[in-house]
Amino acid sequence: MHIKPPTIRQLQYFIAVSEEQHYRRAAERLHVRQPTITNQIAVLEDSLQCRLLERSRAGVNLTPIGRELLPKARAILEAVDDLQQAAQPSMGGPSGTYRMGIAPTLGPYFLPEIIPTMHRRYPELKLYFRERVPALLEGDLIEGQHDLIISPMPVRNPALSTALLFKEPLFLAVSLEHKLASRQTVSAKALSGEKMLIMEDRHHLHRQVHDLAETVGAQLQSNYEGTSLDTLRQMVAMGMGIAMLPALYVHSEISQREQPEVRILKLKDHNIQRTISMSWRNASPNRSFYRELSNLIRDISRQKFSQHIQITE
Numbered sequence: 343m344h345i346k347p348p349t350i351r352q353l354q355y356f357i358a359v360s361e362e363q364h365y366r367r368a369a370e371r372l373h374v375r376q377p378t379i380t381n382q383i384a385v386l387e388d389s390l391q392c393r394l395l396e397r398s399r400a401g402v403n404l405t406p407i408g409r410e411l412l413p414k415a416r417a418i419l420e421a422v423d424d425l426q427q428a429a430q431p432s433m434g435g436p437s438g439t440y441r442m443g444i445a446p447t448l449g450p451y452f453l454p455e456i457i458p459t460m461h462r463r464y465p466e467l468k469l470y471f472r473e474r475v476p477a478l479l480e481g482d483l484i485e486g487q488h489d490l491i492i493s494p495m496p497v498r499n500p501a502l503s504t505a506l507l508f509k510e511p512l513f514l515a516v517s518l519e520h521k522l523a524s525r526q527t528v529s530a531k532a533l534s535g536e537k538m539l540i541m542e543d544r545h546h547l548h549r550q551v552h553d554l555a556e557t558v559g560a561q562l563q564s565n566y567e568g569t570s571l572d573t574l575r576q577m578v579a580m581g582m583g584i585a586m587l588p589a590l591y592v593h594s595e596i597s598q599r600e601q602p603e604v605r606i607l608k609l610k611d612h613n614i615q616r617t618i619s620m621s622w623r624n625a626s627p628n629r630s631f632y633r634e635l636s637n638l639i640r641d642i643s644r645q646k647f648s649q650h651i652q653i654t655e
Contacts, residue, residue: 350422352386353415355379356394360412361487363401416486420627437466440628443488446473447545447571448618451594452492456642463638477544483621490632492639494546495617503629504621505636506654508643511615512550512586514607515578515596523605530612534559537583539574542567546616551586554614560584571595579603586614589650617654 358368359379369376387394394408404412423438444453453471460467474482479491480499497504514533516522522532538560541547548567555562563583568574574585575595587596587606596602620639622632644653 346389348386348389349382350419352382352389353419355382356386356408357412357415357419359383359395359402360404360408363403365402413486420486420489423628437464439468439470440489441470441472441487443472443474443479443482443491443493445476445479445493445545447541447547447588448492448494448590449473451588451590452643455646456639459642459645460635460638475544476546480621483623486623489626489628490620490622490635492618492620495619497619497621501624502621503624503632504619505633505640507618507620507636507640508647508654509615509617509652511589511613511651512547513589513592514609515575515585515587515592515604516607517578517581518603518605519581520584520605522607525607527608527610530558530609533584536560537563539563539577539583539585540567541571541574542569547586547588550614550616554586554612558612575604588616590647593647593650615652 354372355368358372359365362368362371365379366376369379372379383395390411392407393405394411395402396405397403449471457469460469472488476493479488479493480497480502482488483491484499484501492507495504495506514522514528522528538551538555540551540555540562543549552562554560566577566582568577568585571587571591572595574587577583578585592606596604596606620632620636622629626632640653643651
């Protein structure tokens with residue numbers, strides 16, 4: 343009996359369900375009806391003569407053989423994408439859909455400024471963005487859940503290539519009633535004994551602020567860790583402590599407000615910043631395009647944010 347080999351569409355459905363862990367969410371992501379995905383995955387399982395997915399009350403889980411075959415399915419789709427890219431006329435630019443993971447402390451304050459220019463440069467390119475905390479982004483990239491990621495450094499896995507984009511300063515935020523609120527700059531020693539708020543430990547900002555607090559003698563408020571930069575800002579506004587906030591967040595959410603809830607100060611004798619990079623798998627067939635894309639993002643960042651960040655050449 344002749345059994346048809348898996349189709350590209352079936353592999354796309356399999357990957358989407360495995361990532362979303364839910365048939366309905368996968369259908370919404372791919373803009374198809376849920377029965378279509380359910381039926382095609384059943385056909386895929388018949389053609390491979392094994393079960394790839396199993397339903398549970400919590401959603402959908404991969405079977406052991408499904409976990410083994412998922413990276414192979416992703417590799418096949420990457421190879422197909424590479425074939426399509428190679429077939430594009432040189433003047434037409436890249437096309438297709440790419441999955442980009444990005445840190446939530448950066449994405450909302452960075453992407454809206456760069457996406458329009460990227461779209462004008464690559465009109466056939468589609469980017470599917472997913473925010474993930476930095477502690478998870480690197481592993482997700484290795485496992486193939488993202489094609490590339492934008493994240494604070496460090497990125498340590500030797501299987502990944504990394505292009506530095508820019509360095510982003512961190513600024514001190516205090517409440518309007520704080521004793522330092524009348525200043526524009528402040529020395530690090532003035533933070534001695536201050537209550538310092540911090541992001542939860544899955545963010546790179548956690549380690550940076552932790553180290554700063556130890557250096558300047560601030561009291562780290564580990565019982566009140568923020569889950570977002572907005573949470574930190576609101577806690578600062580209520581007088582619960584001081585916090586360090588990234589420059590692009592300050593520019594987007596504080597500096598442009600007529601009546602900001604907090605005051606932003608610069609540490610004049612302590613240069614604290616984070617380095618933002620773009621990474622992809624060394625073996626990715628699209629790595630030359632990713633390098634080109636990182637250069638474009640760096641150029642756009644220079645045009646849009648030159649007053650707030652330092653471009654890494």
